[in-house]
Amino acid sequence: MIPYSAIKPYLFKLQPESAHHLVETFLRGTNICPSAYNPWIENHFVSHDSLKQELFGRTFLNPVGLGAGFDKNATMIRGMQALGFGFTEIGTVTPQPQEGNPKPRMFRHIKEESIQNAMGFNNEGMYKVQHRLSKRFPFTTPIGVNIGKNKVTEDKDAVSDYTTLLNTFKDLGDYFVINISSPNTPGLRDLQN
Template structure:
């Protein structure tokens, strides 16, 4: 319905953040024009008995989700479903609204099909997001809520930010994600430690029965990642999302000195951390893989390594709105080529 390769050069003439705002404008249109939503949904949303599964007791019609950071403020949920995503993760949300870091703060590395962002949890804050979710939830595909602390909140008081968000939002989403792995909030990654995780999950599990997941960074050793995620699961985490963006600037030719890299250059680093975690935790908790996934083959590699679900963000920028449909169609073929009748048989196949 849209020849993305024709319009991509025009979009790439815009500053990346402006292009994102333009995309948001169009993805909010289904809220106003349902017929537009229905036509695109019928063409792009792929489901099949091969792809359907229950995760956390929730129906997922396909395993391809939109990663956090795209729909920061829960304004595009209908439009995102029309692109073909089987679930979406909104946020990162903070208790108070915040503008994020100074601009420019998002950059394209076109040759490497990668993005570098230093957004800094810019979002409308808890109250506005809560109101929007109240208008939408429950939705026809699952919604995850990614939460973080405000920049001005000290490390000492960080748990309060997370518990405030959980109290207010847990009934308006299907799962919660603890984000302590973004590189764009000073001190945030310092919270990836035993004391904080132990205290946070002790409090969080008292507040909700909804699944609570931990999202980790790729910039640690495999042993550190395994220790951190094993601890989180021991303390009550219902799943692990691996990974966030990387600050390994050697991966691109002309890096900026701020922010985190996502997209194709993150693919192998993200997979290696995910694979190490999956070796330890597959079968013990739910695993979601994100980072550099841009094809059905890569999605299937993560699934066979132990991912029940996968997430995409940067690939959408470089490959366009047909990408999710095409991945899901090819994923069906890959699963069936391995003589499986359902995706659950393929999950963790390389671990068995």
């Protein structure tokens, strides 16, 4: 296993979004050849009785999960276990596929050790993601589904997007997050009222 510190300088030569796609390609390999990653899961996945929790009728083997935005299209579920995450929140997923904001839209701030996100819910849409999740079901670690309305959906119709998404994922997600906090979809945060 190559340590992150060894590959980081090369990843940082790429645009942040290109680096993300490269890593995604690698982690997608966990779907093609799952057994090749078993030693990796054995080495990285932390589980201990003191970390285990039963919540919402689900077992969380460890309390550190991956937040939404990294695995927007549910392509890396097994890969996230290989990195040690106790649960994964996929999405944000919208009913229809959408491109998101024009690139560049992800900015690396090296001094601050941070990433700035202006993505705008780029994702492949609920049907592709549903299909992918159903192939991986049942999951060994809980899966949260983070849902959002399409940019073209008017605020008055937003509820219809959310009910459509919940109906689509109701038998697949272990928990749901309705994203009305993103600043990258115009007017989205008005829904908080």
